Amino acid sequence: MSAAATTSPADLGTRTGRLDAIAAWLLALLWIAPLVYALWAAIHPAQFAVRFELTAPLTFDNFTRAWTAAPFARYILNTVLMVTMILAVQLALVTLAAFAFARYSFAGREAMFALVLVQLMIMPDVLIVENYLTLERLGLIDSLLGIGLPYMGSAFGIFLLRQTFKTVPRELDEAARIEGCGLLGTLWRVYVPLARPVYVAFGLVSVSYHWNNFLWPLIVTNSVTTRPLTVGLQIFAAPEQGLDWGLICAGTLMSSAPLVIAFLVFQRQFVQSFMRAGIR
Template sequence: MLAFVGAWLIPLVWVIGNAFLSKAMFSGSGGSWTFTLSNFERVWKAAPFGIYYGNTLLVTAAIFAVQLVTLTLAAYAFARIPFVGRQAVFMLFLVQIMVPPDVLIFSNYRTINALGLLDTKLGIMLPYFATSFGIFLLRQAFKQFPYELEEAARMEGSSTPGILLRIYVPLTRPIYLSFAIVSISYHWNDFLWPLIVTDSPDNRMLTVGLAMFAKSSEAGVQWTDVSTAVLIVAAPLLIGFLLFQRQFIGSFIHSGLKG
């Protein structure tokens, strides 16, 4: 395990070294082992990373916020509300898990184009507002709660939204945290769909902006600049994991589901 971790850390250490040491040190021109932040200042000014950060934060947060609503309502419906064809509809939802997202790119692109949402932030977000994985995860958790708990709440005069907010959501916080890790990391690192659906820097995501920066004539084969840009993009997720790694690991442990 230690050998595996060491092999995984090699590229990360190399990127950090390139980002914080002088360009001359890694270009073979005889630089010294001097800690510097000038690489970040130079790279930040070379491309509109501030705009990319704003776009990525907005898209990632908006997708997650809408997903919380849609997956909670859908999971409750599949777990607690009897209706004709419930199992068949749920199986159709599960089919989405088996279909790779790349297979749907062409049909999603045609839909976004027909709606006039190309090169917009809403166009990036729209295909991800519903998630079959999150619905499945939360439905399994909701099904474990005894019906008597909900019946007691209704006898006290609580409505269905009140039951969701006061009983189901608080008791499934580990599930929500587990899903948050998956959703936020996926959409923060998503590249192909934002690349296809956007053209202008005003709507460009961090991953696409990084690719454009790496291919630009200014960056060329300057690995120091490219590594610095990579660290700028990856830093929020790395810092978040280091700060909340116990909560992250605990959420996955406590989200183990039965049945």
């Protein structure tokens, strides 16, 4: 993202350059318009939902009503717990597996790796019926663990970390072993620190994925104590609520806010993480 990078055709001519700038800005404004609109509806009384007068009175009422109309605090807690649990387990399992693939030669390695990659194409999202039956047998329906379990062995994470671990110089590995580090010690002291940017990338992608995930949690949960924000929001915004648009927009903004704020603060990291995660 460095400014020095390339001479793009955009600055080959200043007149076209200016046209580019105008078009880019128009598209950007169009792109944030839906969000700006949601914000407008949320901070104004209902009669101004589609009347755009700059002098319209501001109100925080929609947010307070939304907050009391549904157990959003509980939903947020559920989502945070779920996302944290998934990420923690993912990081541990994915690190071990990636290490095995990157630095061990064992019988059946290629076949196992191919089997892992299958998940990139057939995600748990698609196998909803069978996975539900499995969870039922395990007694994990309507639990946070049940939402997370199918995603915890992440093929994507294994793939990403294996690539990174492979670039670690063998000499570092051997040096650590000579110093007396065991297998896990070497992994922890040499490999994990060197792969930190990849961990950040994987973490951000995983958190945003599971924060936003909807269909699977909808299927698995059926009580307030397990429902994540997305499912809670859907129940809250269901048509039975009537057409109180300010209220629904307030609820929608509240449930997206943590991630959106995190994104605005750590914009560069977000974009670079998604970039890193995408280059295979």
